[in-house]
Amino acid sequence: MTTVLTRRPGLARLRAARQPLYLACLGFVVLVVLAALLAPWLAPGDPNTVDLGNVLAGPSADHLLGVDAAGRDTLSRLLLGARTSLIGPLGVVVFATLAGVAVGVAAGWRGGWLDSVLSRSTELVFAFPGMLLAILIVTVYGEGLLAPVLALAIAYLPYVSRLTRSLVLAERERPYVAAYQVQGHSSLQICLRHVIPNIAPVVLAQSTINFGYALIDLAGLSYLGLGVPALTPDWGRMVFDGQTAIQRGYPLSALLPCLVIVLTVVAFNVVGERWADQVARRDR
């Protein structure tokens, strides 16, 4: 069985063939997650405290990574920003995975008209750019994290449901599924207890990759000033706020969040690819 994960062209070339790269990426993912979890205790100061005397200062003992144009501590904002920046994509991925698996399993298992309806409607969502959908919903519902997360989740759903459907189609043909049918188990039980656990590793690998993409998209939205409220620390927002600083020759407060975004996305991608490869190898 060959399953193709959906990747964006640029990142597809980054294959996690080498062990050190994978370990470094896994380490980085763990680090970012820990930072997000422990941010309130790790952050040296309040992210919104304005220190006007030190505007655009470089790294110092007080402010390890410097201060931004509004006089806020960059390190604190990065650490606390990790929370917003990760919770958003997490919401997207959790929702897209749950709904996508439900749709994909229903379409793949039942087949027939249900499959046609579900496949056509997911294709419809495919045809509509996710970012555009998000911008549309945010403009209608105003500020807040929920609207863009929901919009992106809907945009990401087809990736998961299409993958799930093809996996279920292959899995359904395996004799063990027929064996459970003959034993008198209901379709729902077979799907929940056997089919879904067997396809879960591949779906989770895709979700891990999706996490990185969702992070980019959400960062892009908040860079545009959509979604995250103005004062909430967020990496995308920090890039936006740091623009003026770059023009004035103090790039640190904008470049650091950029760097963190790129590294996080790459790390999630490499880890996801690696997991998918491992699953593929185990099946053989």
Place this chain on the structure above:
Amino acid sequence: MTRTLDIRNLCLRLPDTARPVLDGVDLHIAAGETVALVGESGSGKSLTARTVLRLLPKGAETEGAVEVAGENVLALDPQQLRALRTGRVAMIFQDPRAAINPLRRVGDFLTESVRLTGAMSEPDATRRAAELLTAVGLDASVLRRHPGQLSGGMLQRVMIAAALMGDPVLLLADEPTTALDVTSQAEVVALIGELKERFDTGLLFVTHDLGLAAAISDRVYVMYAGRIVETGPAATLFTDPRHPYTLALLAATPRLAAPGGRLAAIDGQPPDLRHELTGCSFAPRCRFATQLCTTQAPEPHSAPGAPGHLAACHHSDRLEESAADA
């Protein structure tokens, strides 16, 4: 006279295994001879056949000699090896569908190797392919068809024709009829026999089917856990086995002639590759085993009055007595 195939003391080790997968295999085939290699899955019979073409698993280490018409296969450079594979030795696989590219026409498949090596010009190759297709009982129109349009039996004939393209001196057939129905099996076997006579090739027929081995071969080798446990003429090996494993296998095979009811099953399982072997590999499952068998691996020795019938068993003579009792 040089033998078509001469394997001497072949040992093959794989990473992550405690014992050699092939352990001192001795096997030879004279020109035009049919030899069957019989064994269960995991015995190393397919691996032995593949070693002749040096189609080895990753990380395999070999010892010993594998000579095809006097040339040591294990010492060939890549170019010589390619010449060997396209010319003197050909292999027929178990599943013809897995061994052929479904998108290419049968004609391309047949002529590809000789054209690529420059052994034949394209018109010559096509003429030869058409000839061979007729020889295997198909007609030349098959050249233009795709593998999907042929049945399993027809496809196996195509594979046989492909194997004969390079005028091989040795044909390796790895369970060539296992995927076929019994009636097609008879046809394919008849065909291989006919062609072998016509082109005077040696044939190594790898199979798990004792009845088939007895029916078609001149000599038989029986393999168990990477070792040849018994070898002899097909006519006497099955009527008068000298190794307990051969005897047990024969007893465990359901037969048409035997009455229904229980079979004499062999208890236990073949030894695991993860454990080292001391003594005879069959000893734990053998009803003749003694203390000696668990400590010392038996050397092959010949039956009295039959130098070509060898068995690696400490108790070959007791086997005969028990057969006489029964």
Place this chain on the structure above:
Amino acid sequence: MPDTVLEVTGLRRTFGTVRAVDDVSFTLAEGGSLGIVGESGSGKTSTARIIVGLERADAGQVLLHGSDRTARARGKARRLARARQIQLVFQDPYLSLDPRTTVEAALREALRLHFPDIDHARRITELLDQVGLGTRAASALPRRLSGGQRQRVAIARALAVEPAVMVLDEAVAALDVSVQAQVLNLLADIRAQTGIGYLFITHDLGVVRCVTDDVIVMRHGRIVESGPTAEVLATPQHPYTRLLLDSVPRPGWDPRQLAAARRALSLTTNRGNSTDS
């Protein structure tokens, strides 16, 4: 004369223009063992799948103890009742077990569904014992087991439901000779102990000889010959049965003559078919 447990009448199934199963009727006696022999494309596997309920017939009936099971089962009670009528053991033991479910969990699942009130642990030990597996195998995942052991697990799982009939679809074909003999003996013992009926789908006449009382021979979806196994194998009436028997390799076997016989037979049947239509 023993009672009939399974009765199949006039079964038909068409795929496109191919008549995969064409007017197949037979009966299986209580505790009996019936072999269905044929080559690939003979319709033997389709017949088995219809009887088990994995496929639907275009026409015909499958009666178990007189009650029809061709209609679609609705509701849990009907589904379970039907599962207790007939169970199936597949050819490939490598694919018929969920790779993520341990032996014990697979058996427990079947028991929980069908017999929620009994002592599952004890019954699992009993079942494993019955198929000759130690309790050590209980916690193993299928990939840790050999082909023969997996097939024993599949048999135990079928037995857990306590069916009246067990359909064995080439259940020993993928096994090595020595292991095949162990499993065939096991199946014979189980039948002697429980009085379960077997429907043995196979291409191997030796296996048929060994484990069945009666046999039917199928070709192109039709039954060409049927009768007591010993009789059919000793004095085959239909030329196709004779060809099948002659095709079994043995010393002094002449494959060339067989090839000729096979061609002759397919010619006559082709001509026969064209006059039919």
